[in-house]
Amino acid sequence: MAKVTVKVCLGTTCFVMGGNNLQELNDIIPEKYGDKVEVMGSNCLGLCSINWEYSKAPYVKVDEEVVTEATVEKVLEVIDKKLA
Amino acid sequence: MAGQAIHLKKEILVRIIKAFLSDDFEEQTRLIPYSMRPKGMEVPYRCCIYKERAIIKDRTIAGLGFPIEEDDETVSLATYAKKAMERKEISDKNLTVLQAACKGCATNRIYVTDLCQGCVARPCTTACKFGAISIVNGRSVIDDSKCKKCKMCVNACPYNAIVKISVPCEDSCPVGAIKKDETGFASIDYDKCINCGRCTVACPFGAVHERSQIVDILKAIKSKKKVIAMIAPSIAGQFPGTIYQLKTAILQAGFDDVYEVAQGADITANTEAKEFVERMEKGKNFMTTSCCAGYNQLIKKHLTEIKPYVSDTKTPLYYTAELVKKELPNAVTVFVSPCVAKRAESFENKNVDFVMNYEELGALFVAKKIQITELEETKYTVESSKQARNFGVTGGVVESVKASLRDEEAIRPFVINGLNKDSIRQLKKFATSGCCDDGCNMVEVMCCEGGCIGGNATINNQKTAKKQLETLLNDSKDIDKI
Ligand code: FES
Numbered sequence: 001m002a003k004v005t006v007k008v009c010l011g012t013t014c015f016v017m018g019g020n021n022l023q024e025l026n027d028i029i030p031e032k033y034g035d036k037v038e039v040m041g042s043n044c045l046g047l048c049s050i051n052w053e054y055s056k057a058p059y060v061k062v063d064e065e066v067v068t069e070a071t072v073e074k075v076l077e078v079i080d081k082k083l084a
Numbered sequence: 085m086a087g088q089a090i091h092l093k094k095e096i097l098v099r100i101i102k103a104f105l106s107d108d109f110e111e112q113t114r115l116i117p118y119s120m121r122p123k124g125m126e127v128p129y130r131c132c133i134y135k136e137r138a139i140i141k142d143r144t145i146a147g148l149g150f151p152i153e154e155d156d157e158t159v160s161l162a163t164y165a166k167k168a169m170e171r172k173e174i175s176d177k178n179l180t181v182l183q184a185a186c187k188g189c190a191t192n193r194i195y196v197t198d199l200c201q202g203c204v205a206r207p208c209t210t211a212c213k214f215g216a217i218s219i220v221n222g223r224s225v226i227d228d229s230k231c232k233k234c235k236m237c238v239n240a241c242p243y244n245a246i247v248k249i250s251v252p253c254e255d256s257c258p259v260g261a262i263k264k265d266e267t268g269f270a271s272i273d274y275d276k277c278i279n280c281g282r283c284t285v286a287c288p289f290g291a292v293h294e295r296s297q298i299v300d301i302l303k304a305i306k307s308k309k310k311v312i313a314m315i316a317p318s319i320a321g322q323f324p325g326t327i328y329q330l331k332t333a334i335l336q337a338g339f340d341d342v343y344e345v346a347q348g349a350d351i352t353a354n355t356e357a358k359e360f361v362e363r364m365e366k367g368k369n370f371m372t373t374s375c376c377a378g379y380n381q382l383i384k385k386h387l388t389e390i391k392p393y394v395s396d397t398k399t400p401l402y403y404t405a406e407l408v409k410k411e412l413p414n415a416v417t418v419f420v421s422p423c424v425a426k427r428a429e430s431f432e433n434k435n436v437d438f439v440m441n442y443e444e445l446g447a448l449f450v451a452k453k454i455q456i457t458e459l460e461e462t463k464y465t466v467e468s469s470k471q472a473r474n475f476g477v478t479g480g481v482v483e484s485v486k487a488s489l490r491d492e493e494a495i496r497p498f499v500i501n502g503l504n505k506d507s508i509r510q511l512k513k514f515a516t517s518g519c520c521d522d523g524c525n526m527v528e529v530m531c532c533e534g535g536c537i538g539g540n541a542t543i544n545n546q547k548t549a550k551k552q553l554e555t556l557l558n559d560s561k562d563i564d565k566i
Contacts, residue, residue: 010324010457011324011455011457012323012324012333012446012449012450012454012455012456012457013449013450013453013455015323015324015446015543015544016094016323016443016446016447016449016450016543017091017094017095017450018087018090018091018094020543020544020545020548021087021545023545023548043455043457043458044455044458048450048453049453054095054098054450055095055098055120057450069091071087
């Protein structure tokens with residue numbers, strides 16, 4: 001099975017709108033999924049400026065799926081669905 | 085504060101800034117509740133869309149800098165926006181409560197739950213010193229008019245059947261300045277309030293707001309006056325990128341120059357070190373620091389007896405603002421702050437014109453689409469020391485004073501990491517007994533747990549903020565000795 005890639009946006013908009021808590025994912029993901037899931041930080045994913053969608057930040061991308069107003073729980077849920 | 089409440093507050097700030105930057109501030113401000121809750125939208129939190137809009141309107145009033153309590157619902161946001169544009173003065177009442185949000189929260193009381201077994205021993209009735217508990221139909225009942233909320237019965241009940249219903253804002257306040265009254269609305273007693281900002285964080289409904297000065301600041305920038313940002317040391321670690329990229333970002337946001345308040349912290353540390361030596365030579369037992377605004381408010385309003393032991397050294401902000409105004413007498417100075425307490429300090433200092441907290445600066449970056457990590461670095465005219473840049477972390481101030489001395493061992497530090505009922509009691513004891521515990525001779529007091537990096541308006545969590553700050557410290561020089 002292909003690896004799932006998680007990109008946590010560390011751009012300014014996402015960071016300001018609450019992205020700081022997502023940094024926990026860097027520890028949680030490897031612990032929980034081992035090498036089945038790869039997690040990385042990313043510069044602005046470019047989502048915050050489309051139609052002024054800053055209000056849905058912070059963003060995380062799980063493969064091509066965008067998680068809006070992302071929280072640790074929300075992201076883990078999406079990963080679980082992908083792996084199931 | 086719950087994540088969603090913070091998100092909402094920040095989104096409103098972004099929208100106010102965007103409205104200001106548009107060509108029709110008043111109309112765009114009026115539309116904020118409607119753009120955030122457009123017709124037909126599913127209602128996320130409350131009973132109906134109209135209630136949601138009304139609450140967003142209230143929060144916007146705070147964002148425009150006005151007290152929500154005084155709103156009579158007839159004045160439109162457009163009018164508030166206009167009044168904000170015309171305003172010349174700012175208020176010294178820094179907080180405002182969105183009382184409509186208090187509805188969801190029960191009043192503070194002691195309550196007997198269904199777990200009460202109606203036992204024979206009835207330890208609760210004997211535990212109560214105020215005769216507030218009687219037995220009705222075989223169960224304990226509390227007479228609220230007699231109950232003093234001492235919790236003796238809570239501790240006495242072997243079934244854990246009696247509980248205290250907490251009001252988070254009241255519980256968080258170290259000086260009893262915020263209370264939910266009989267009508268169920270919380271309000272702040274400004275004679276007691278030390279502006280620590282705890283209640284803004286504690287309320288799960290995000291009901292307590294800082295009255296923002298963001299419109300006044302944007303107005304100054306637009307007026308083509310020179311506007312100078314003075315950034316508190318704790319800002320390193322609050323945004324992505326380095327503090328040098330942050331300087332570029334702040335310049336892009338419209339400011340004319342950026343000073344590190346750490347520059348003033350170097351002066352504070354050296355001055356305080358000299359003062360410490362003098363005081364010890366005069367035979368004093370201990371001295372406390374004097375740079376935390378929340379602590380200074382506490383001294384003024386609740387702890388005057390400690391005054392003789394508090395250093396006369398000024399705060400880093402004081403020295404920085406003095407310096408800026410000396411160099412640029414006509415400039416408008418804006419302190420970029422981790423907390424609401426500094427608003428109180430700045431109000432009393434003629435050299436500081438406005439305060440913008442980290443959340444507001446963040447909102448400004450979002451509104452202006454500034455991506456900090458993509459920017460070049462800009463150097464500061466004066467590079468601050470490692471110790472000064474660490475001023476915002478608990479223990480950092482006393483460390484810097486120590487490092488200023490040739491004989492570092494002369495200082496035996498006692499660190500108060502956060503003001504609460506216990507630590508206030510401790511300080512009272514030091515003041516009345518005239519000496520500090522464990523033979524310590526220098527007491528550092530920080531109002532917030534963790535220091536300024538735990539301030540009410542910080543963006544990053546302390547752990548990651550500290551990591552980021554450490555990278556900067558490793559590249560900074562040591563403080564000069566006195
Ligand atoms: S900052 Fe995250 S998408 Fe732009």
